[in-house]
Amino acid sequence: MTREEFEKNRRRFGDDIEAWPAPFRRQALEFLAPQANADPDDVLDGLVREAALVEEDGALARKVMARIDRSAARPSLPRFLVAPAGIAACAAAVLVAATVAGYQVARLQDQPQDSELLALASGERLPDDGSSAIIPDPGEEDSL
Amino acid sequence: MLRQPAAAAVADEASRGDDELLARIAAGSQAALSALMARHGRGLRTFAARYLGHAADAEDVVQEVFVTVWKQAARFDPEKGRASTWLYRITVNRCIDQRRRRALRNFFGLDKLVEEPAAQEADAEAATAAKQELAIVRDGLSRLPARQRMALLLRAVGELDIGAIAEVMGASAGSVEQLLVRGRRALRDHLADAAAGRERKSS
Numbered sequence A: 001m002t003r004e005e006f007e008k009n010r011r012r013f014g015d016d017i018e019a020w021p022a023p024f025r026r027q028a029l030e031f032l033a034p035q036a037n038a039d040p041d042d043v044l045d046g047l048v049r050e051a052a053l054v055e056e057d058g059a060l061a062r063k064v065m066a067r068i069d070r071s072a073a074r075p076s077l078p079r080f081l082v083a084p085a086g087i088a089a090c091a092a093a094v095l096v097a098a099t100v101a102g103y104q105v106a107r108l109q110d111q112p113q114d115s116e117l118l119a120l121a122s123g124e125r126l127p128d129d130g131s132s133a134i135i136p137d138p139g140e141e142d143s144l
Numbered sequence B: 001m002l003r004q005p006a007a008a009a010v011a012d013e014a015s016r017g018d019d020e021l022l023a024r025i026a027a028g029s030q031a032a033l034s035a036l037m038a039r040h041g042r043g044l045r046t047f048a049a050r051y052l053g054h055a056a057d058a059e060d061v062v063q064e065v066f067v068t069v070w071k072q073a074a075r076f077d078p079e080k081g082r083a084s085t086w087l088y089r090i091t092v093n094r095c096i097d098q099r100r101r102r103a104l105r106n107f108f109g110l111d112k113l114v115e116e117p118a119a120q121e122a123d124a125e126a127a128t129a130a131k132q133e134l135a136i137v138r139d140g141l142s143r144l145p146a147r148q149r150m151a152l153l154l155r156a157v158g159e160l161d162i163g164a165i166a167e168v169m170g171a172s173a174g175s176v177e178q179l180l181v182r183g184r185r186a187l188r189d190h191l192a193d194a195a196a197g198r199e200r201k202s203s
Helices: A003-013 A022-037 A040-052 A060-073 A084-122 A138-143 B007-014 B018-026 B030-052 B055-075 B083-107 B118-124 B129-143 B146-156 B162-169 B173-202
Strands: none
Touching: A003 A022, A040 B030, A040 B129, A040 B146, A040 B173, A060 B030, A060 B055, A084 B083, B007 B030, B018 B030, B018 B055, B018 B083, B030 B055, B030 B083, B030 B129, B030 B146, B055 B083, B083 B146, B083 B162, B129 B146, B129 B173, B146 B162, B146 B173, B162 B173
């Protein structure tokens, strides 16, 4: 007796197997006997195995061969770079590089501003030609 | 360009053990790869389909697994473990990557579907009580936490022992036992709830 036949009979005669007609009862008890003796975990695993079955795909070999062919034809990016972790790492690296570059550019732009501020503090007129407004101390030159 | 090997060559390879097949794949035998796919393809696909809850993703994963096997068969060391354990380990890693990719796509709204609607499947397959029971088991499996589901599927579908499951999952044997106990308990509870629900409906 298969599980399907057993379930069909259960719907037909009810859950109480003892009340089933003799031939069906015997078959049902034979069907249930190995399950009664078996480890309940094994029975559940069997049920999981049966439930998990999927339709077989006969084209697997062909598809895998085609995929191997495609991957051999074109050089692909390292797997790390296309994984989510790789994408996140690349994004972080770009962010750090952009920040460092930003600081560098800002520092270059800040240098003339510093000299302008010093000129302002010492009351000097800012030169129009863009040259430094800070005049070296003559005493300092002598000492050198 | 690769061509599918002749059926006779595949049949010839089918008599070899997994370790020998992997050695031949490392040497470039496509017939050996086809024989390995015929032997393990269905089990790996079943595992991936039920773990991911998405048939198309599972198919993609299994194809990736065998492409990896083709490229890295030389790395397999039979002294370190069984070939089936190695195959399931690759599959588990690919499944985890696939779940992350799908989660990322969901996050950005590129995908709406996370898992197959198991409850609908249960209704669609309610033609017979036996099929309905299997649909309820599938529904219960899809509701388990990912690691419990993985452990149960590796045990039931992959027929791996506790040690091999621990190796595949990168966990200790004790934690695998815990996962199996909790997963089975949750599945039994789910089956009992479903049976009680059916009884209530029929009465």
